[in-house]
Structure formats: structure tokens, C-alpha cells
Amino acid sequence: MIRKLRLKFVAICMALVTAILAVVFFSVYLSMARNISDLSRQVLYRVSQEEMIGGMTRPDISIAIGGDRVLLPYFTVNVWPSRGGGYTAQITGGTYSNLEDTEELTAILQDCLSQNRQEGTVSGYHLRYLRQDNGLYEKLAFVDMSMEQAVLRRMMGSYLVIALAALALLLGVSVLLSHWATRPVEKAWKQQRQFLSDASHELKTPLTVILSNAELLEQTELPDKPARWTDNILSEAGRMRSLVEEMLTLARADNMVRTAVMAEVSLSDVAADCALAFEPVAFEAGKPLEYQIADGTLVLGDGDKLRQLISILLDNAIKYGADGGTITLSLQKTDRQARLTVSNPGDPIPPEQLGRLFERFYRADVSRGEKSGFGLGLPIARTIAEEHKGTLRAESDAGSTRFIYTMMLKK
Numbered sequence: 001m002i003r004k005l006r007l008k009f010v011a012i013c014m015a016l017v018t019a020i021l022a023v024v025f026f027s028v029y030l031s032m033a034r035n036i037s038d039l040s041r042q043v044l045y046r047v048s049q050e051e052m053i054g055g056m057t058r059p060d061i062s063i064a065i066g067g068d069r070v071l072l073p074y075f076t077v078n079v080w081p082s083r084g085g086g087y088t089a090q091i092t093g094g095t096y097s098n099l100e101d102t103e104e105l106t107a108i109l110q111d112c113l114s115q116n117r118q119e120g121t122v123s124g125y126h127l128r129y130l131r132q133d134n135g136l137y138e139k140l141a142f143v144d145m146s147m148e149q150a151v152l153r154r155m156m157g158s159y160l161v162i163a164l165a166a167l168a169l170l171l172g173v174s175v176l177l178s179h180w181a182t183r184p185v186e187k188a189w190k191q192q193r194q195f196l197s198d199a200s201h202e203l204k205t206p207l208t209v210i211l212s213n214a215e216l217l218e219q220t221e222l223p224d225k226p227a228r229w230t231d232n233i234l235s236e237a238g239r240m241r242s243l244v245e246e247m248l249t250l251a252r253a254d255n256m257v258r259t260a261v262m263a264e265v266s267l268s269d270v271a272a273d274c275a276l277a278f279e280p281v282a283f284e285a286g287k288p289l290e291y292q293i294a295d296g297t298l299v300l301g302d303g304d305k306l307r308q309l310i311s312i313l314l315d316n317a318i319k320y321g322a323d324g325g326t327i328t329l330s331l332q333k334t335d336r337q338a339r340l341t342v343s344n345p346g347d348p349i350p351p352e353q354l355g356r357l358f359e360r361f362y363r364a365d366v367s368r369g370e371k372s373g374f375g376l377g378l379p380i381a382r383t384i385a386e387e388h389k390g391t392l393r394a395e396s397d398a399g400s401t402r403f404i405y406t407m408m409l410k411k
Helices: 001-051 103-114 144-218 225-256 267-284 303-320 377-387
Strands: 062-065 069-071 074-081 087-094 121-122 129-134 138-144 263-266 289-293 298-301 327-333 336-344 390-396 401-408
Touching: 001 129, 001 138, 001 144, 062 336, 062 401, 087 103, 087 298, 103 121, 103 129, 103 138, 144 225, 263 303, 263 336, 263 377, 267 289, 267 298, 267 303, 267 327, 298 303, 298 401, 303 336, 303 377, 303 401, 327 401, 377 390
Parallel strands: 289 327
Antiparallel strands: 062 069, 074 087, 074 138, 121 129, 129 138, 263 298, 327 336, 336 401, 390 401
16 A cells, blocks of 8 residues: 555656656747747848848858857759749859759759749758749848758757756656654554554453353353352453543544643642542552652643553552652642653663654553553553643663653643
8 A cells, every 4th residue: 555655656756757857848949949039031131131242252051059150051043933934044153063053052942933922941951931923023042951950959969968967867856755754654554553463352252251151151051150150251341341431532632632621720739639539559569659749740732541540550560660769749830831741660671662652552561461551541641741742751770660751830
């Protein structure tokens, strides 16, 4: 899918660029052809006028193309009508030699006179002509077009090489841009596949337990069926409901559905409530909780959401903190920001794993037998942080692992 998307991106880019370059190329070609044609016609008029006034000096038969002077071969002919519908022709000047009374001259004049136009071309001989009627005879001036056509071909050939080189360069740039542009799509696609795989795995275990216990209840013929089977069903059903609710929370965040109700909240009170609620949990786990909370920390946010964020961080610290280690929670405030830190001692988390802690279903401990969570708590916490325009990051060293949440104070 991603490969097809990249190929489509490159194809569209190259089609657009090729179309633009083609329009530019043909516009330049037509413009240059018209300019060279106008210069050639100016030479025709100069030749014709100087021959008409009997000038003895050789007319200027060169044109400037690309800064260079290009000489154009030419010749002039006077044509008189003769009896019987024919005509008599006499070459009166030019740079052609041995053209008088030749078959080439006859063919050129027949082609020119048959067109019945004042200006035109004799394509068979690469000549441009100008006809002027002087009453008793007709004056014809011819200029060779081969030189201007060769110059035009040479210049357009150079432009074509430049255009092809530009296309090759733009092809490389398009390929690089396709990888850059599709990187978020590729990441989202991989995350979606991983999400489906992990969600299926997490749902498989409770479903297996529920089905097994249900089968046992159905097969047993005892009047007093063991209560542990029904307890297992209720427990695993509760885990499934929790998982579905957490997945729904993340799905709403992905769809940009804002569920937080913003109001003035005392983050100090929220943090203190969470600390008091988790203090007995930490004590039972053998990991005492200590906290330092600055008073009067007012923020603009959703109290329930912020309470959920802090609870997730405390729950995570209790689960993964070292046995006997002290969990610490601190809330500080500066002139503009509130800074909440939850820290737990334990083995350091490698940098390559530290950056993935906020991925869905990811756990630094890859053991799938763990029953304490689904790996969705930290992603939900980051979603809440982003909804409050705050930042949540993780740090880890040999001493402890810390989760730091910062958000703006209420103005």
C-alpha cells in the first residue's frame, strides 16, 4: 500500500512538472521561432528596399541571434509577364551564384507565384520570400531559412537537454519527497496494524478465560457450582471492559473529539487527592509514597482528566518501581508553568525503549503474562497532556525513572 502510494505521488508530481516544462518549452520555442522569423523578414524588407532604390552597397543581410551575427544568403529576382501567359525572370542581386536560368530557379518561382501571397515560404528549398508589385514587373526577394532553422534547432536542443536534466533531478527530488510525505502515513499504517494485533492479543486472554469457565459451568452437574468460575468470568469481563474503555478514549482522541471541559482547577488539590488515594496502595506494595505539592497552583483544565493523568503516572510508578523503593510526587510552579514529576527507583530504561513508552500496548517488560495492565495508560496520559496543551516526557538514569508533566498556569 505504501509503495503504491509513493509511486502515485511520484507519478503525479512528475506529470505536473512534465506538463509545466512542456508548456514552457513550447512557449519558448514558439517565441524564438517568431523572433527569428521577424528578423528574417526584416532582412527581406531591407534587401527589397535597397534593390528597389538601386543601391550599389550590399544590404545588411545578417541578424543577431544569441549575441552572434548570423549571415543569411539571399537573392532578388525581377519577374515580367510575357506573351502567352508566361513570365521572364532576371536575377538582380544576391549571394547565390550560377542560379540564372536554372531548373531550381524555375521551380522556386513557380512555387512562389502559385501561392498568391505577398509573403510566404518555399519549404522545398528552405526559402522565405517577399513579393512587391512595381507595376510593369514584380520584385521578389528570397532569404535562405536553413541558417535560422539550424540556429533554432541548436538552441532548442540545448534547452531540451536542460529540461531533461531538470526532469531527472526533479524525479530524484520527487522520490525523496514521496518518502518524506508518506512517512506519517506509513507510521500510522504500522501503528494501526500493531494496534489491531496487540488489541486482539489482549482481548484473547480474557475471552479464553471466560469461555473456559463458562464451559465448565455448563458441563458440571453439581448443584452448588464453584464460585471461583463465576468470579473468573466477572474478573475477566471487567478487564475486557476496561480495555475497551481505554481503546475508546484513544479512538476519540484520534478523531479529534474533545471531551475535556475546561475550567479553573487547583492542580495542587488534584495532586494531593491522588497522592492520598495511592498512599495505601503504595504502602501495601512495599513502596512508600512521598509527595511535595506547591500550594495555589491554578490551571485551566478538566479536573477529572488531570486526576486521571496523575493517577496513571502514580499507578505506573508503583507497578514498575523497585521493591522497597520510595515513590515521589512533586508539584512545582514557576512564573508561567506548573511542573509535576512522578519518580520511581529501578533499573534504567534504555534510550531506544524510553522513546516508545507512549506507544499503544508497548511495555518495556515484554512479558505478555502480566495481568496488571494493557500498555494503554501512558498513551492516554499523553493524550490528556496534549488536550491541555501541555507536555509529558520520560527520563531515566541509573537512579530512577521520571515522568514530567508541564502545563501553563492560569493567567
